[in-house]
Amino acid sequence: MVALxxxxxxxxxxxxxxxxxEHTAELLIHLARLAQTGDGRLxxxxxxxxxxxxxxxxxxxxxxxxxxxHATTRGTASQTVKSLVALGLLERxxxxxxxxxxxxxxxxxxxxxxxxxxxxxxxxxxxRLPDGDLRMLWRSLSAAAQEVARQREAPQFGTCGDCSHLxxxxxxxxxxATLAIEELGALCxxxxxRSG
Amino acid sequence: MVALxxxxxxxxxxxxxxxxxEHTAELLIHLARLAQTGDGRLxxxxxxxxxxxxxxxxxxxxxxxxxxxHATTRGTASQTVKSLVALGLLERxxxxxxxxxxxxxxxxxxxxxxxxxxxxxxxxxxxRLPDGDLRMLWRSLSAAAQEVARQREAPQFGTCGDCSHLxxxxxxxxxxATLAIEELGALCxxxxxRSG
DNA sequence: CCAGATAGTTTCGCTTCGATACTATCGCTA
DNA sequence: TAGCGATAGTATCGAAGCGAAACTATCTGG
Numbered sequence: 001m002v003a004l005x006x007x008x009x010x011x012x013x014x015x016x017x018x019x020x021x022e023h024t025a026e027l028l029i030h031l032a033r034l035a036q037t038g039d040g041r042l043x044x045x046x047x048x049x050x051x052x053x054x055x056x057x058x059x060x061x062x063x064x065x066x067x068x069x070h071a072t073t074r075g076t077a078s079q080t081v082k083s084l085v086a087l088g089l090l091e092r093x094x095x096x097x098x099x100x101x102x103x104x105x106x107x108x109x110x111x112x113x114x115x116x117x118x119x120x121x122x123x124x125x126x127x128r129l130p131d132g133d134l135r136m137l138w139r140s141l142s143a144a145a146q147e148v149a150r151q152r153e154a155p156q157f158g159t160c161g162d163c164s165h166l167x168x169x170x171x172x173x174x175x176x177a178t179l180a181i182e183e184l185g186a187l188c189x190x191x192x193x194r195s196g
Numbered sequence: 197m198v199a200l201x202x203x204x205x206x207x208x209x210x211x212x213x214x215x216x217x218e219h220t221a222e223l224l225i226h227l228a229r230l231a232q233t234g235d236g237r238l239x240x241x242x243x244x245x246x247x248x249x250x251x252x253x254x255x256x257x258x259x260x261x262x263x264x265x266h267a268t269t270r271g272t273a274s275q276t277v278k279s280l281v282a283l284g285l286l287e288r289x290x291x292x293x294x295x296x297x298x299x300x301x302x303x304x305x306x307x308x309x310x311x312x313x314x315x316x317x318x319x320x321x322x323x324r325l326p327d328g329d330l331r332m333l334w335r336s337l338s339a340a341a342q343e344v345a346r347q348r349e350a351p352q353f354g355t356c357g358d359c360s361h362l363x364x365x366x367x368x369x370x371x372x373a374t375l376a377i378e379e380l381g382a383l384c385x386x387x388x389x390r391s392g
Numbered sequence: 393c394c395a396g397a398t399a400g401t402t403t404c405g406c407t408t409c410g411a412t413a414c415t416a417t418c419g420c421t422a
Numbered sequence: 423t424a425g426c427g428a429t430a431g432t433a434t435c436g437a438a439g440c441g442a443a444a445c446t447a448t449c450t451g452g
Binding site: 127142 | 350
Binding site: 062063064074075077078079081082098099100101102 | 398399400
């Protein structure tokens with residue numbers, strides 16, 4: 001068999017200079033796909049929603065916030081949420097301050113099911129990385145997510161502890177509320193990075 | 197408003213020790229989702245397929261290999277491929293050596309469309325990372341992908357240049373063929389890591 | 393008090409996807 | 423060399439996901 005001189009789509013111009021970013025991006029997509037597939041219990045969208053409502057702070061556990069987080073429409077997000085409520089994994093709560101807003105909290109069943117999150121396979125794999133590598137991985141992914149969100153004009157979704165709205169250690173100027181220590185690690189739709 | 201003492205799903209036990217791996221995994225999924233959505237031209241599955249057939253070596257540009265790469269069934273993979281052929285982005289070629297096997301190559305139109313891949317947003321974001329960070333990001337993702345693939349008993353899909361089947365610089369023992377230089381960066385379904 | 397904006401939901405139709413069955417070819421073996 | 427199991431690709435069907443658009447309820451500003 002004769003060696004190919006030219007492989008379609010793989011010219012010198014395209015690959016020679018530095019396609020490291022391209023390969024890394026494709027690898028990231030591939031890994032995300034691998035980590036999400038093959039679980040019969042919930043669909044990938046349902047898992048993502050359940051994770052989100054378990055991780056988001058009390059101001060962000062709404063269909064609207066989830067729709068922005070998941071880069072989808074409010075209608076689709078509402079459907080996903082409804083299915084989780086029907087499964088007894090989320091619980092509906094009306095907001096006292098805003099009659100339109102509805103907060104969904106994970107039920108004990110929902111939290112129990114998260115213990116069997118198929119994403120655990122990826123978590124285990126990441127735990128095998130050296131500590132410094134994992135931290136740097138987080139930093140790089142975080143920076144990339146900020147940048148992509150900026151390009152897409154989407155909210156950035158960081159944790160309250162890293163947010164520029166946080167003052168005096170535990171007061172959120174954005175929500176005009178004092179946060180509990182546990183809430184500092186929660187996701188917020190109104191997140192704004194500190195030095196930017 | 198009173199600060200919450202306890203936020204459901206966010207107990208000390210769950211968050212205190214070290215949830216860095218968990219947060220990183222969720223961030224990775226979120227970033228992948230962000231990077232894939234919002235393009236009207238092709239569906240995410242179609243983009244992934246087009247990318248795959250542009251990146252895979254001549255032994256791996258088949259529906260079967262893509263189905264394994266994409267962690268789906270051969271039937272679904274075949275549908276996706278068919279749609280790309282109908283769009284004039286892939287071209288069907290029968291294998292001379294195996295009457296069952298069919299190779300799909302990207303057409304010039306397919307390669308041109310890849311220039312407008314929505315993944316470019318992520319690529320640009322990754323390019324803004326320091327060089328060393330990008331390299332380490334790739335290494336970490338690669339290691340994680342190997343590990344998850346191992347857990348899922350899925351093929352690992354590395355490039356020929358990193359494969360243990362490669363001998364004497366350009367001879368693949370697995371395919372019993374000499375590879376062109378350009379092929380060393382191509383994906384292969386039969387990839388096996390060197391030191392594993 | 394009214395108009396526009398916002399939060400959530402519902403409905404509709406299209407697409408995707410996995411499961412299953414089917415055809416054609418390969419390769420081993422008796 | 424005939425036959426049988428394995429493999430590659432395809433077609434079909436039903437369930438589910440998703441986006442667009444319409445609808446209700448509530449809030450906010452003039």
